[in-house]
Amino acid sequence: MLEQFFSIDxxxxxxxKQAEQEAKPAFDRIDEIAAHxxxxxxxxxxxxxxxxSHFVGSTGYGYGDRGREVLDAVFAQALGAxxxxVRHNFVSGTHALTVALxxxxxxxxxxASITGKPYDTMEEVIGIRGEGNGSLKDFGVDYVQADLSEAGEPDFEAIRSAVKGAKxxxxxxxxxxxxxxSLTVEKIGEIVRAVREVNPDAIVLVDNCYGEFVEKEEPLAVGADLIVGSLIKNAGGAIAQTGGYIAGRKDLVELCSYRLTAPGCGKEVGCTLNQSRGMFMGLFFAPSVVASALKTSCFALKLFEKLGFEVYPRCGDVRTDIIAAIRLGTPEGLIAFxxxxxxxxxxxxxxxxxxxxxxxxxxxxxxxxxxxxxGASIELSADAPLKEPYAVxxxxxxxxxxxxxxxxxxxxSMLEKNLISLESE
Known part of the structure; x- marks a missing residue:
């Protein structure tokens, strides 16, 4: 019992206990997807x-590293690529996305960013913010954006307009x-079809961070060309110590490998040191660990909804990533949480x-x-910018x-600071 170890009202x-019981249908759905x-x-x-033998790390140039080659093949099959x-020297998801772009x-x-303004850390990569720092803008890449609708859904008319002529x-x-x-794989498929209607040659690249193994399929199954993610999120199963991946069309992955290493070298170089075992094991554990993260999330959503807060998504909604948002309303609430x-x-x-x-x-x-x-956000973590809408x-x-x-x-913590009340419960 928790009260034997922690002081909780x-x-x-x-x-x-009520929240956990009400979350059981969501838990059952999560378990079924995890088994698949x-x-x-x-x-x-x-x-x-x-x-x-594939777990043994190489040094130096890493020529002929079979562990590295087999790891790429296992990830590719698991992700439908x-x-x-897959490399330990991707320092973050942002880095892997930068290499891909x-x-x-x-x-x-x-x-063309067709799901609105991208995540904050991508702004300086693209050139939305910052000058002279080596952004895509500095290298002559133009940027257009299709904003989401007022309801936060893809605007298909805006998407078709934005991708005309886009690479x-x-x-x-x-x-x-x-x-x-967040976008379900099914919704991503609808977006891909809209892109192909007006620009069949466009490369559809999906920032897949936080989404791996939440559904039974990944975005490649519905027509995306590349997906990119971090190994200290879902795909590393809380075991990989660092790293990221780019997966998809073979010709595009090869181009990305030239950016990570050097033209002409690509995937053939790069020692694995002692990281291979953790990346293999992390992938193996990933579906189970993702299921635990989703259950934690569903419980939190149900509990804080019962405490009177707005939550996104709701506990019973179909999930496509591990992120949940709780609108706490004040800076003090964010800090206490x-x-x-x-x-x-x-x-x-x-x-x-x-x-x-x-x-x-x-x-x-x-x-x-x-x-x-x-920084491993597959482990329990919470963060928030201190600005409206004061959501965590x-x-x-x-x-x-x-x-x-x-x-x-x-x-x-919030209860002790009088930021929530249990009197009506």
């Missing part, structure tokens, strides 16, 4: 004859720091997070992330029970 615990994806990943390991570029775009090309149609699957719905999440973390639980000017972000950000891997974005939870405890401690 009894009324809050009773409310949490676990079988898919296992088949990829078996088909590609993974052996212990022709090829994949610079890999396929050239001076005079047009990049790349850029889709962000997850909500980022917005309250718009994040400090409570930190108290429930296995690492640095004694630390009290405070807002700060985080690189790549336009406003102050508060982030709670007591993780085994720094929650992700991760590598085991459901520990994730649930973190959510309860976040609520308890």
């Amino acid at each position: 009894q009324k809050l615990l009773a409310l949490a 994806n676990e079988a898919k990943v296992l088949k990829a390991f078996i088909d590609n004859h993974v052996s212990e 022709e090829d994949a570029l 610079f890999g396929v775009l050239r001076a005079g090309d047009i990049l 790349v149609a850029y889709i962000q699957r997850s909500r980022g720091y917005s309250l718009r719905p 994040c400090q409570g999440i930190q108290k429930g973390s296995p690492v640095d639980a004694f630390v009290a997070p405070e807002p700060w000017d985080m690189p790549g972000y336009e406003s102050e950000v508060i982030m709670a992330a007591g993780a085994f891997t720094m 974005w929650l992700q991760g939870g590598i085991t459901y029970n520990s994730g649930k405890t973190g959510i309860l401690l976040a609520a308890q």
Whole structure:
């Protein structure tokens, strides 16, 4: 029982029990998808004859590194791709996206973001913000944007207009720091078809961060050409210590590999050091870990809805990523929530997070992330910019029970600061 180890109000615990019971249909759906994806990943390991020899790290140039080659093949099969570029030296999802964009775009090309303004850290990569820093804009790539509708849904008329003449149609699957719905794979398929109607040669690139293994299929199955993600999010299963991937059409993956290493070298170089085992194992665990993160998220959504807050999405909604947003309404609410999440973390639980000017972000950000891997948002974490609508974005939870405890401690932190009330419950 939690009360043996943590000081949590009894009324809050009773409310949490109700929330957990009401979330059970969502939990059952999550488990069914996880079972499908676990079988898919296992088949990829078996088909590609993974052996212990593939876990041995290479050094120097990394010529003939079979572990690196087989890892690419396993990821490609699991994600439904022709090829994949999976490397520990992708430092973040933003880095992997940058490599992909610079890999396929050239001076005079047009990049069309067709799901509105992209995530904050991509703004300086594209050239929406910043001057002379080596952005795509600095290298002569033009940018156009199709904004979402007022309801936060894709505007298909605007999309068809924006992609005329574009080299790349850029889709962000997850909500980022917005309250718009994340895009299901089915919805991405509709967007791809709209792009193809007016520009059949456009490269459809999907920022797949936070979305891997949430559904049974990935965006490549509905016509996307490239998907890109981070290994310290879903696809690394909380085991990969760093890294990212680019997967999709073989010719495009090859172009991206030339940007990561050098033209003519591409995928044939790059030592793996001692990272291969963690990346293989992380992928193997990923569907199960993603399921735990989703259950943690559903519980949080149901609990905070019962506490009177607006939540996005709702617990019973079909999920396509691990991110949830809770509109807490005040800066004090954001800070108290994040400090409570930190108290429930296995690492640095004694630390009290405070807002700060985080690189790549336009406003102050508060982030709670007591993780085994720094910044790993597949582990329970919460962050928010201190600006309207004062919503916190929650992700991760590598085991459901520990994730649930973190959510309860976040609520308890707000309760102790009189930011929520249980009197009506």
